[in-house]
Amino acid sequence: AQTVTQSQPEMSVQEAETVTLSCTYDTSESNYYLFWYKQPPSRQMILVIRQEAYKQQNATENRFSVNFQKAAKSFSLKISDSQLGDTAMYFCAFHQGAQKLVFGQGTRLTINP
């Protein structure tokens, strides 16, 4: 079974700093998708960024980018120029077939003013 591990339960940085959230996963498949979802306090979970495993280029979305290391099964999220609105729970998720996602434990990120 696929597993996703986020080893940082909590992180805290100052506004405007860069922060990297770690995620590792385990699979024997070669084609799959990886996601980072964001859950702001008392608000709905939303997609931050998606990576297709067969694409070598790392995905980017404005201030958000990933470092996808397929051989190492690592998928970290980098947030540049962090903002107060980035304060949230962040979940790494793995998708392979059957439309199901497997989620990591989550990282609670706090951006301090």
Add this chain to the structure above:
Amino acid sequence: DVKVTQSSRYLVKRTGEKVFLECVQDMDHENMFWYRQDPGLGLRLIYFSYDVKMKEKGDIPEGYSVSREKKERFSLILESASTNQTSMYLCASSSGTGGDEQYFGPGTRLTVT
């Protein structure tokens, strides 16, 4: 704007009660999901449905059942609520194609006393 709604944000029930959690999506999505979110455990899949009247067990189906009579509505049923089912319940939906984003509802925080 895409929308997934859940019938209640907060719910308090007594042990042994039958509990219904409702989820409605307006995106004509084929797939719908029920997750349970607990601190330190991330999101765990309870059940999912890829078509009307179709359902499949997720990772933690024990103590739960589901119903999908219409495409837009997916219900989670706790036949006899127990205190260990106190949790946040999230509904999500996605289209039928691989690797698509899941859209989440706001969640229902259920407390069983």
